[in-house]
Amino acid sequence: MYRYNDFDTAFLAERNAQFRAQVARRIDGSLTEDEFRPLRLMNGLYLQLHAYMLRVAIPYGTLRSAQMRQLAMIADKWDKGYGHFTTRQNIQYNWPKLPDVPDILDALAEVELHAIQTSGNTIRNVTADHFAGAAADEIADPRPVAELLRQWSTDHPEFQFLPRKFKFAVTGSPNDRAVTRAHDIGVRMIRNAAGEPGYEVLVGGGLGRTPMIGKVIRDFLPKEDLLPYMEAIVSVYNTLGRRDNKYKARIKITVHENGIDTMREKVEARFAEIRPLFTGVDQQMLAGIEAQFAPPAFRNAPVTAYDEARKADPVFRAWADTNLALHRAEGYAIVTVSLKKHGDTPGDATSDQMRLLADLAEKYGHDELRISHEQNVILPHVHRSDLPAIHAALKAADLATANVGLISDIIACPGMDYCALATARSIPVAQEIAQRFEDLKLEHDIGPLKLKISGCINACGHHHVGHIGILGLDRAGVENYQITLGGDGTEEASLGERTGPGFAYDEITDAIERIVRAYLDLREDEDETFLMAYRRVGADPFKAALYPEDKAAKKEKAEAHA
Amino acid sequence: MPRTFTPKVVTANALLEGDVVYLTEDDRWTRNLSEAELITDEAIAEVRLLDASRRQSEIVGAYLVDMVAGDNGPEPTHFREDFRRTGPSNYFHGKQVEDLSRT
Numbered sequence: 001m002y003r004y005n006d007f008d009t010a011f012l013a014e015r016n017a018q019f020r021a022q023v024a025r026r027i028d029g030s031l032t033e034d035e036f037r038p039l040r041l042m043n044g045l046y047l048q049l050h051a052y053m054l055r056v057a058i059p060y061g062t063l064r065s066a067q068m069r070q071l072a073m074i075a076d077k078w079d080k081g082y083g084h085f086t087t088r089q090n091i092q093y094n095w096p097k098l099p100d101v102p103d104i105l106d107a108l109a110e111v112e113l114h115a116i117q118t119s120g121n122t123i124r125n126v127t128a129d130h131f132a133g134a135a136a137d138e139i140a141d142p143r144p145v146a147e148l149l150r151q152w153s154t155d156h157p158e159f160q161f162l163p164r165k166f167k168f169a170v171t172g173s174p175n176d177r178a179v180t181r182a183h184d185i186g187v188r189m190i191r192n193a194a195g196e197p198g199y200e201v202l203v204g205g206g207l208g209r210t211p212m213i214g215k216v217i218r219d220f221l222p223k224e225d226l227l228p229y230m231e232a233i234v235s236v237y238n239t240l241g242r243r244d245n246k247y248k249a250r251i252k253i254t255v256h257e258n259g260i261d262t263m264r265e266k267v268e269a270r271f272a273e274i275r276p277l278f279t280g281v282d283q284q285m286l287a288g289i290e291a292q293f294a295p296p297a298f299r300n301a302p303v304t305a306y307d308e309a310r311k312a313d314p315v316f317r318a319w320a321d322t323n324l325a326l327h328r329a330e331g332y333a334i335v336t337v338s339l340k341k342h343g344d345t346p347g348d349a350t351s352d353q354m355r356l357l358a359d360l361a362e363k364y365g366h367d368e369l370r371i372s373h374e375q376n377v378i379l380p381h382v383h384r385s386d387l388p389a390i391h392a393a394l395k396a397a398d399l400a401t402a403n404v405g406l407i408s409d410i411i412a413c414p415g416m417d418y419c420a421l422a423t424a425r426s427i428p429v430a431q432e433i434a435q436r437f438e439d440l441k442l443e444h445d446i447g448p449l450k451l452k453i454s455g456c457i458n459a460c461g462h463h464h465v466g467h468i469g470i471l472g473l474d475r476a477g478v479e480n481y482q483i484t485l486g487g488d489g490t491e492e493a494s495l496g497e498r499t500g501p502g503f504a505y506d507e508i509t510d511a512i513e514r515i516v517r518a519y520l521d522l523r524e525d526e527d528e529t530f531l532m533a534y535r536r537v538g539a540d541p542f543k544a545a546l547y548p549e550d551k552a553a554k555k556e557k558a559e560a561h562a
Numbered sequence: 563m564p565r566t567f568t569p570k571v572v573t574a575n576a577l578l579e580g581d582v583v584y585l586t587e588d589d590r591w592t593r594n595l596s597e598a599e600l601i602t603d604e605a606i607a608e609v610r611l612l613d614a615s616r617r618q619s620e621i622v623g624a625y626l627v628d629m630v631a632g633d634n635g636p637e638p639t640h641f642r643e644d645f646r647r648t649g650p651s652n653y654f655h656g657k658q659v660e661d662l663s664r665t
């Protein structure tokens with residue numbers, strides 16, 4: 001894993017000292033809120049409904065156990081004993097007090113973490129496949145590239161005041177777990193026909209008010225051209241992006257309005273200009289970073305303990321079947337620890353849970369943890385023989401829910417329980433739906449199904465790419481929930497389609513159950529997932545299940561005319 | 563016909579704690595909505611907001627919010643303000659557990 005060098009450490013210390021002085025000046029009255037607001041946002045400090053919120057970047061979702069322990073310490077000392085992991089692989093603290101924030105930032109710096117550029121119109125935390133360096137299907141570990149992008153974009157003088165925020169995602173695997181097609185720039189590590197490593201570059205994806213799937217701007221970018229090409233894209237956007245209208249300011253609109261071909265021409269022209277300025281230092285740095293991400297020393301040991309536990313313990317088996325993924329090393333597995341216990345808040349972990357996860361990573365997992373955009377925690381490198389012990393420890397900490405990839409593994413943004421921009425709540429909707437399917441004992445029958453909830457049009461809960469998406473709105477002063485179906489965040493990305501009128505807060509869980517029951521009735525067999533079935537039959541059968549009274553009314557009308 | 567004016571309360575977030583506060587008639591910031599001043603005159607509401615907004619060393623982001631008179635002081639007309647005066651619905655945190663007598 002990447003470790004800070006002297007430059008990083010000194011930079012962060014200086015930034016934190018600056019912010020400490022700014023907070024002091026705000027508190028003593030020498031700065032107004034208008035003056036202070038941009039400064040606090042540059043340091044990840046928001047003001048939400050009930051309190052301040054500090055958003056801490058977890059670069060490409062990777063943590064060492066010491067970092068996780070420090071996050072737990074901060075939760076205990078300055079917050080309410082828990083943290084919320086977000087869809088951008090960050091952690092948010094919901095209750096910090098302004099005078100404490102400089103101390104929190106110093107505590108973060110002790111473990112090489114910070115909150116810089118987690119807000120504002122800058123390049124945000126670079127996200128990556130949460131199975132990076134571990135997945136069996138991976139071409140290359142995307143994290144060195146993500147780290148290079150992080151270093152390049154942090155405090156980049158040209159890109160501190162972009163038209164709007166800007167998000168990168170990187171994947172090193174053909175199976176896209178990083179939702180690269182819904183990012184401002186998606187980088188996919190590939191190999192060309194000659195077998196040389198390079199990148200496919202996607203641009204102009206994004207969710208929010210005007211959801212768009214990213215388009216290919218370069219189908220093969222040689223490895224050494226990465227930074228100049230990224231700089232060319234952001235620089236073209238910086239000039240062309242609309243600053244006159246906040247809703248048209250993201251690069252997805254720039255690409256949409258100018259067309260991908262014009263965009264490509266301009267980017268290539270800018271690229272030709274700046275390419276000579278990149279003398280290869282960036283590639284030396286990348287090589288240095290790559291060395292720091294060398295795979296751990298995997299051990300070669302029998303997996304009998306695992307096989308025996310599978311045979312003996314059906315609870316363990318159920319967990320192993322849903323929560324493990326294929327690892328590239330023989331005898332190893334990737335463990336996804338679900339933060340979606342039925343009825344709990346998606347993505348929240350208590351400080352005790354964080355400490356336990358840190359202990360497990362240290363003892364069994366080569367000291368590595370990941371945060372997924374699906375708001376779970378990953379132990380990326382676990383030998384199968386250690387799984388029974390890990391499962392037992394997780395169970396004792398309420399962390400052994402066997403639901404990864406199932407309907408209760410819900411992505412939910414904070415919604416109106418915390419977020420100042422929300423138009424409706426998302427968390428209690430997620431809690432109720434998860435609990436409903438747990439009570440029905442149906443979710444393992446249903447199989448893979450991604451349900452995602454956002455509390456407003458900004459779509460932090462990725463509802464557009466949920467197989468089932470829920471968007472909370474304010475309709476004439478009442479919470480109302482719109483449903484979309486058929487979204488997909490993978491390499492075959494597609495946007496969900498709206499079913500029709502929304503549902504009230506106390507109707508939405510029933511509505512979701514009707515959709516799921518319709519699917520169970522119409523699927524060809526158990527191997528046909530919800531998404532496959534939706535793609536085969538379209539929206540109509542689901543609409544019929546959702547709006548039975550519509551059907552009845554139509555029939556009545558038809559009969560009246562007969 | 564003059565349009566009817568929905569009564570207002572001046573609300574903001576406290577500078578240090580970030581939690582929700584309301585302006586009282588005697589110019590204190592209270593955590594307790596029932597102590598807030600319910601302003602029924604539009605012109606007065608605007609002036610109260612202007613004066614409150616100047617108290618930069620105490621609060622952040624003052625605004626006027628619709629309220630109606632209830633048995634126990636002002637009552638929100640919108641669910642957002644209901645959450646603001648209560649706290650989140652997923653945990654027993656925030657205003658619903660705090661001692662609202664401190665001002």
Ligand code: SF4
Nearest residue numbers: 413419422455456460
């Ligand atoms: S989607 Fe809306 S409500 Fe949810 S976190 Fe984002 S801005 Fe807030």
